[in-house]
Amino acid sequence: MKITKEEAQEMLSDERFPRSGKYDPQWVLANQMGPNALWLTESLCGRMTLEPGMRVLDMGCGMAMSSIFLAKEYGVRVWANDLWISAADNHKRIVEAGLEDLVTPVRAEAHSLLYEHDYFDAAISVDSFHYYGTSDTYLSYFTSFLKPDAQVGIASPGLIKDFEGDLPTYLTEEDDRGDSFWEPKEHWSFHTANWWRNHWEHTGVVSIEHAAAMKDGWSIWLKFDEVAVAAAEPMPLLGPPDQNTGNALRADRGEYLGIIEINARVRE
Ligand SMILES: C[S@@+](CC[C@H](N)C(=O)[O-])C[C@H]1O[C@@H](n2cnc3c(N)ncnc32)[C@H](O)[C@@H]1O
Incomplete structure (x- = not known):
């Protein structure tokens, strides 16, 4: 890490996320795959009732930080399901956290799940549901x-409002490696809270309790990105964070980008 642990701790501390603040900043930064998975999980869980022993599916858990958080904070049993990160890799982190009795790592594609029907008491998905x-x-x-x-609780990067006409140039401008923030294959799955509300409501399978952009979501996302860039800790599968996310968020200032x-x- 290119900053000290104390600097990282200080930069990551946030009174809106007191539970997340207890976790080792080096661990958080080494396992990050987007906006801080602990902050997003803590925010979602603030509106959920999780009791020890409940069975929770953590879909698209990445490096299983959110799964470890759920088990540690609430004593729930978690199935840490991911595609890109292997179950063996997540198993190591789960054992290091002393949670092998509560967290089960699973590698499975989101459309090919082999769980029993009517099995889980809750499911969360952090920075992942929009992929599948x-x-x-x-x-x-x-x-x-x-x-x-x-x-059910999902938190994902998304849109505050739909684009009218062309995308703002700050989303598509390329850095000197030819990369830009907006990757068409991924980012057209960003949607507004209302889009998700309508999309879920018309299925009739859930009742919506909350569908909104996180308050100051863009700045929370930016705050974490700035710590990640300063720490220069390689991201799993991607290498060191680049400046594109930070540049896009600073230029946008929450006009379009946020956390939904x-x-x-x-x-019933
Ligand atoms: C940006 S990462 C976020 C990981 C983690 N939730 C976090 O916040 O750090 C997106 C995750 O979604 C998972 N994912 C994407 N497509 C998937 C699919 N079709 N089935 C299951 N998981 C998928 C990937 O494996 C990846 O770990």
């Missing part, structure tokens, strides 16, 4: 693994 969950039928498939009345959060319950 935007089709009209996915929510019904996903919730088939959850019990009636189970809680949805909490819902599976209908």
Whole structure:
């Protein structure tokens, strides 16, 4: 890490996320794959009721930081499901955290799940659902693994409002390596809170309890990105963070970019 642990701790401390502040900053930065997974999980869980022993599916958990957080903070049993990160890799982190009795790592594609139906009491997805969950039928498939009345929480980067006309140039301008913030293959799955609300409501399988952009989400995302860039800790699969995310967020200042959060319950 290019900054000291104390500097990272100071930069990451945020009174909005007291539980996340207890975690080793080096661990958080070494396992980051986007906006701080702990902050997003803590925010989602603030609107959920999680009791020890509940079965929770953590879909697209990446390096399983959110799964470890759920087990440590709430005593729930977690299935840490990811595609790009292997179960063996996540198992190492789970054992290091002393949580092998509570967290089970699983490598599975989001459309090929082998869980029992009506199995989970809750499911969360952090910075992940937009990669696989935007089709009209996915929510019904996903919730088939959850019990009636189970809680669902997703937090993902998304849009504050839809674009009118062309994308702002600050999203598409290329750096000296030819990379830009906006990658068409990924970012057209960014949507507004209202888009998610309508998309989920018309399926009839959940009741929406909350669908909104996180307050100051862009600045929370930027704050974490700035620590990640200063620490220059390589991101899993991607290498050191570049300046594109920070530049886009600083230019946008929350006009289009933000963090979208949805909490819902599976209908009986
Ligand atoms: C940007 S990373 C975020 C990881 C983690 N939740 C975090 O916030 O650090 C997106 C994650 O979504 C997962 N993912 C993407 N497509 C998936 C799919 N089709 N099935 C299951 N997981 C998927 C990837 O494996 C990846 O770890």
